[in-house]
Amino acid sequence: MAYIPSPELEARVLAGDTRAIARLLTRAENDAAEARVTLDSMFAHAGRAHVVGITGVPGSGKSTLVAKLAAKVRKSGRRIAIVAIDPSSPFSGGAILGDRIRMGELAGDPGVFVRSMATRGALGGLAKGTLELVDVLDAAGFEMVVIETVGVGQDEVEVARAAHTTVVVSAPGLGDDIQAIKAGILEIADVHVVSKCDRPDANRTVVDLKTMLALGYTHMDTEKLKLAASIERQVPDIIATSSMKDQGIAELLAAIDRHREALERTGDIEMRRAAIAERRLLAAAEGLMHDAFERQRPGKVAPLLERLRVRALSPHTAALQLLRELKFGGDA
Numbered sequence: 001m002a003y004i005p006s007p008e009l010e011a012r013v014l015a016g017d018t019r020a021i022a023r024l025l026t027r028a029e030n031d032a033a034e035a036r037v038t039l040d041s042m043f044a045h046a047g048r049a050h051v052v053g054i055t056g057v058p059g060s061g062k063s064t065l066v067a068k069l070a071a072k073v074r075k076s077g078r079r080i081a082i083v084a085i086d087p088s089s090p091f092s093g094g095a096i097l098g099d100r101i102r103m104g105e106l107a108g109d110p111g112v113f114v115r116s117m118a119t120r121g122a123l124g125g126l127a128k129g130t131l132e133l134v135d136v137l138d139a140a141g142f143e144m145v146v147i148e149t150v151g152v153g154q155d156e157v158e159v160a161r162a163a164h165t166t167v168v169v170s171a172p173g174l175g176d177d178i179q180a181i182k183a184g185i186l187e188i189a190d191v192h193v194v195s196k197c198d199r200p201d202a203n204r205t206v207v208d209l210k211t212m213l214a215l216g217y218t219h220m221d222t223e224k225l226k227l228a229a230s231i232e233r234q235v236p237d238i239i240a241t242s243s244m245k246d247q248g249i250a251e252l253l254a255a256i257d258r259h260r261e262a263l264e265r266t267g268d269i270e271m272r273r274a275a276i277a278e279r280r281l282l283a284a285a286e287g288l289m290h291d292a293f294e295r296q297r298p299g300k301v302a303p304l305l306e307r308l309r310v311r312a313l314s315p316h317t318a319a320l321q322l323l324r325e326l327k328f329g330g331d332a
Contacts, residue, residue, distance in 0.1 A: 006038045013038075014045060016141050018113065025115055028132040039132055046138035047273070049081075050260050053163030055149040055188075060171040061195040064243040065252075066148050067106060072253045073144055074111050081113040081137035083130060085150045113137060128287075131162055131280055160188035161279045164272050165259045167252070169193045170209065172201040186212060189236050191255045197240035197248060209238050292326050300325050 012020035024042070027035035056062050066082055073080040106112045115133060130147060137145050149159050160166045168189035186192075192213075194205050213235055237255040241248030263269035293301055304322055307313045313321070 006034065010038050010041055013042070013136060013140050018110070021113065021136060021140050022115075024136050025133050028136060029117060029129050031129060039135065042132070042135040042139045046135040049134075049138035049142055049145045050165065050256075051134055051138075051145050051147065051163045052256055053147045053149065053159035053166045054169060055159050055166070056169030056171075056193075056195075060169040061243055062148055062169050065169060065193065065195055065241060065249075066146055068241075068243050068246060068249045069146070069252060070106055070112055072249050074109060076253070078143040079111040079113075079141060080144045080146065081140075081142040082115065082146045082148060083133050083137070084114065084116045084148045085130065086116045086118055113140075113142065131276070134162075157188050162276060164263060164269060165190045165256050167191045167193055167256065169195055170205060171195045172197075172199050172205040190259050191252070192236050192238040193248075193252060194238065194240045196242060196244075198242040198245055202240060206238060206240055213238075289326075293322070296326060 009020055009024055013024050024035065024038060028039055054062055054066055063084065066084070070080050070082060106114060115137075117130065117133065134145050134147065147159055147163060166188050168186070168191075170192065172194065186209075192209055194202055194209065196202060197206075237258075239248050239252045239255055241252060243249070260269070263272065300322065304313065304318045308315060308318055
């Protein structure tokens with residue numbers, strides 16, 4: 001793959017050049033130093049796309065659902081990009097690419113861009129650098145960017161801190177209702193989907209979801225109600241879908257669009273963007289600090305580790321000292 005200078009690469013990405021987009025995404029995923037200026041520029045050009053997070057336990061049919069949803073988005077005349085977080089290969093560390101296999105029907109459509117991304121050990125269902133990929137796709141002119149999480153089951157709430165609209169997919173017969181409650185999955189959903197609704201036990205899953213959501217909002221205190229995204233949209237939509245029969249997909253897209261309209265009407269979209277920006281700032285700062293620690297391991301970190309080993313310092317005191325020595329402050 002030929003190297004493209006950053007100014008040319010930026011211009012081609014903003015023009016929607018597919019190859020340039022793919023190359024910049026690779027540099028973003030690899031955290032390439034030479035791409036930092038270009039990626040920072042992408043952030044400045046982004047901010048127009050509707051970012052939709054789709055999560056749920058393995059086997060709930062997320063990838064097939066996303067493929068069907070993308071087809072509906074295209075019929076509405078919009079361009080859509082999909083960042084599919086895949087498990088990492090234990091051999092290469094790269095993405096398994098299972099999502100691309102299931103989304104094969106989208107191949108050849110210039111209005112659809114699918115990118116698989118390896119978790120590389122990251123927790124929370126997302127991968128490091130996911131939102132920088134979203135910036136690139138947003139800046140390239142895609143009106144909707146979908147983040148499909150890896151589907152690890154109990155640690156999928158991170159997507160709610162990255163998306164404007166969060167869709168949680170459940171499937172009948174998986175026995176994941178209690179796990180969802182424990183993980184807080186029910187609380188992060190702006191839209192609930194019950195997939196595989198052609199199965200005979202799907203209605204039970206829908207009823208169970210409605211019951212759990214009703215109980216949750218009944219016991220919600222007044223202050224929390226005031227902080228809800230929108231008083232008129234307190235209880236999320238529950239959409240029954242069947243990807244095999246193309247059932248409920250149009251209703252799902254309509255629910256996603258209604259949620260965005262509600263966010264824009266109430267002004268809560270700016271609150272969500274501000275929360276996402278704050279989260280990214282803290283994550284970037286943590287990354288820079290971690291890199292600084294690694295660089296200083298032989299010099300300033302090693303002596304502190306030895307003092308910790310013999311318990312001459314507490315971890316908190318050692319951390320404050322390290323921050324001061326690295327000129328990060330440390331007065332807290």
